[in-house]
Amino acid sequence: MVQAVHRAIHVLRELATATPRLGVTELADRIGVAKPTAHALLRTLEAEGLVVQDRESGKYQLGPGLVTLGNAYLDSHELRTRAATWADRLATQADAAVWTGILTDGHVLVVHHAFRPGGAMQVLETGASLPWNACALGKAIAAFLPAERRTALLTGELPRVTGSSLDDPAELQAQLDRVRETGYAVDENELTLGDAGIAAPVFDRTGEVVGGLGLVGPIERLLAENARQEHAISVREVARSLSRDLGAPRNAGLRACN
Incomplete structure (x- = not known):
């Protein structure tokens, strides 16, 4: 198992159950990693459109890129x-x-x-x-x-x-x-x-x-x-x-x- 991939998936799953958004510190606590590690994961996922950051609160939520992936899965x-x-x-x-x-x-x-x-x-x-x-x-x-x-x-x-x-x-x-x-x-x-x-x-x-x-x-x-x-x-x-x-x-x- 590739640890970075596992952690990224864990981030997405936590955001899928969060109401309505989570901050870096909250996510770090939930997935059991240091805050800088959580931040690096979020920035990478954000660059791919899989998460987005709310400008006002600074918290993160799932991004539109997941819709594209989901639709591709359904279509195939x-x-x-x-x-x-x-x-x-x-x-x-x-x-x-x-x-x-x-x-x-x-x-x-x-x-x-x-x-x-x-x-x-x-x-x-x-x-x-x-x-x-x-x-x-x-x-x-x-x-x-x-x-x-x-x-x-x-x-x-x-x-x-x-x-x-x-x-x-x-x-x-x-x-x-x-x-x-x-x-x-x-x-x-x-x-x-x-x-x-x-x-x-x-x-x-x-x-x-x-x-x-x-x-x-x-x-x-x-x-x-x-x-x-x-x-x-x-x-x-x-x-x-x-x-x-x-x-x-x-x-x-x-x-x-x-």
Whole structure:
């Protein structure tokens, strides 16, 4: 491990969690280095546009260069590229927004967001990071991970975003068992009050789960008695089509169920 690179990454992560900015002394304390070292790291990152310094306070925050890097990552991500057509098709079919996401560090990163057709003002959620345990996407992915990775998630941090978010490992394990049986996951009031999600896993050519795709919207629209099963079937079938587009074998997912 290159120590300077590790420290620079540590600086960026601290700034990503800071509210709203951090000074040199604060950052030096957080990453455990001398103040001159922290200052040198910040000046280097600033020169590359990865951090910027507020003129009035002298404190630092994340810079626009990270947006360019993030967009480059999203634009080159195969799942996002392949998902665009299928997500748009599902959004039109279900008359609801569709998110495609991947699991990273216990969170789901939304890599594509298809808006609900003809809906009111909507906020683009591409790039959003969601606790895996509080959204259908996260549970759909986690259910088909190898056993040791599922255990790591269940024994790790389980944030409560709303009063309905699940933070009981046993209850989550039971949900993941059901997801493996049905092929889809559901969340209700767990990420946003009044909203629900229905998601299914997506597999790649190796047969491993690489992400999830699902509907997001008001509970009364997605989970109504006469619509819930129809939506679940649609999500599951579109996720399977996307998996086939990625080259997944027909028995994809079975290995994780063992």
